[in-house]
Amino acid sequence: MDPPFNEIYKTLLYKQITNTVNNVSDIPFSFSVTAVVEEVELPVIDVSRLIDGNKKEREKCKEDIARASREWGFFQVINHGISMDVLERMRQEQIRVFKEPFEKKSKSEKFSAGSYRWGTPSATCLRQLSWSEAFHVPMTDISDNKDFTTLSSTMEKFASESEALAYMLAEVLAEKSGRKSNFFRENCVRNTCYLRMNRYPPCPKPSEVYGLMPHTDSDFLTILYQDQVGGLQLIKDNKWIAVKPNPRALIINIGDLFQAWSNDMYKSVEHRVMTNPTVERFSTAYFLCPSYDAVIECSSDSPAYRNFSFREFRQQVQEDVKKLGFKVGLPRFLNHHY
Ligand SMILES: C=C1C[C@]23C[C@@]1(O)CC[C@H]2[C@@]12CC[C@H](O)[C@@](C)(C(=O)O1)[C@H]2[C@@H]3C(=O)O
Ligand SMILES: O=C(O)CCC(=O)C(=O)O
Numbered sequence: 073m074d075p076p077f078n079e080i081y082k083t084l085l086y087k088q089i090t091n092t093v094n095n096v097s098d099i100p101f102s103f104s105v106t107a108v109v110e111e112v113e114l115p116v117i118d119v120s121r122l123i124d125g126n127k128k129e130r131e132k133c134k135e136d137i138a139r140a141s142r143e144w145g146f147f148q149v150i151n152h153g154i155s156m157d158v159l160e161r162m163r164q165e166q167i168r169v170f171k172e173p174f175e176k177k178s179k180s181e182k183f184s185a186g187s188y189r190w191g192t193p194s195a196t197c198l199r200q201l202s203w204s205e206a207f208h209v210p211m212t213d214i215s216d217n218k219d220f221t222t223l224s225s226t227m228e229k230f231a232s233e234s235e236a237l238a239y240m241l242a243e244v245l246a247e248k249s250g251r252k253s254n255f256f257r258e259n260c261v262r263n264t265c266y267l268r269m270n271r272y273p274p275c276p277k278p279s280e281v282y283g284l285m286p287h288t289d290s291d292f293l294t295i296l297y298q299d300q301v302g303g304l305q306l307i308k309d310n311k312w313i314a315v316k317p318n319p320r321a322l323i324i325n326i327g328d329l330f331q332a333w334s335n336d337m338y339k340s341v342e343h344r345v346m347t348n349p350t351v352e353r354f355s356t357a358y359f360l361c362p363s364y365d366a367v368i369e370c371s372s373d374s375p376a377y378r379n380f381s382f383r384e385f386r387q388q389v390q391e392d393v394k395k396l397g398f399k400v401g402l403p404r405f406l407n408h409h410y
């Protein structure tokens with residue numbers, strides 16, 4: 073059974089109509105989202121060259137990763153080392169867990185309280201509603217899980233394979249920005265990372281609501297495993313572009329922490345997910361995060377951001393989402409912010 077999306081939709085639509093009648097400014101939502109967007113293939117990088125390639129091929133691969141992270145903030149990796157078997161098992165377990173009744177998911181004892189999310193609790197207007205449900209799970213919940221299930225063991229396996237890829241990419245990006253690459257193995261240990269399982273149910277009003285509202289990720293980098301339905305879009309050169317699914321590839325995107333740590337060299341790019349009227353969509357994301365006490369320090373003579381801990385960043389994001397209905401993110405931590 074789906075979460076009560078229709079009810080929240082009706083409530084927010086009613087609010088929008090009454091506001092329009094009463095001339096209260098609530099930006100109409102008919103809508104930037106339907107604007108034509110180009111479908112493109114993101115840069116595709118064969119990362120097996122980092123391990124099997126000769127010196128020249130390795131260097132070329134590193135440069136490809138760094139360039140895509142500077143120019144797109146997004147790229148795809150193939151021959152990434154995460155086995156098809158683990159990916160398929162992850163997807164099957166995910167489909168199974170979302171099939172459970174809404175009441176069971178929302179009171180789920182599988183993971184700690186608040187891991188299951190649907191819609192956008194803070195939404196005060198239609199444009200803030202996300203037509204999706206997710207389990208946003210801290211890895212500690214999985215490693216400490218005493219009742220060993222196929223779900224938790226599959227998540228553990230998916231996470232350990234993703235972790236290896238995430239370290240490898242983060243180390244390349246550190247090296248190419250002149251930073252020490254051991255930072256990640258020291259500060260982003262297994263238990264500080266997050267795994268997120270997303271489900272986007274079919275939506276009867278696809279032109280009026282997002283599957284996932286525009287956001288940047290609050291981590292160092294994200295590894296995304298999506299199905300072939302499509303719907304992910306990102307901003308490039310001030311335009312929304314749609315990502316064409318590639319069955320062989322995983323998507324990598326730079327998060328806020330890497331943008332700050334690299335002093336804006338690598339870009340944490342806004343992205344969103346569009347809904348589909350008939351087909352449900354699934355994706356799984358692995359977020360490379362440091363411990364809450366880790367300090368994100370820009371290395372530069374003129375750092376764009378002040379030093380901040382991951383704890384501070386998360387708390388600020390949560391406070392903004394609660395108070396304003398959206399995440400402000402990095403601009404809050406700019407030096408000379410006024
Ligand atoms: C309402 C919100 C929660 C969120 C930030 C946002 O403003 C929009 C999307 C949400 C999201 C989705 C991806 C990540 O899980 C997340 C941590 C992020 O960076 O953007 C969450 C944010 C959150 O849950 O705090
Ligand atoms: O489902 C997708 O394609 C993107 C999901 C996403 O952006 C996220 O979970 O942060």
Ligand SMILES: [Fe+2]
Nearest residue numbers: 287288289343
């Ligand atoms: Fe995201």
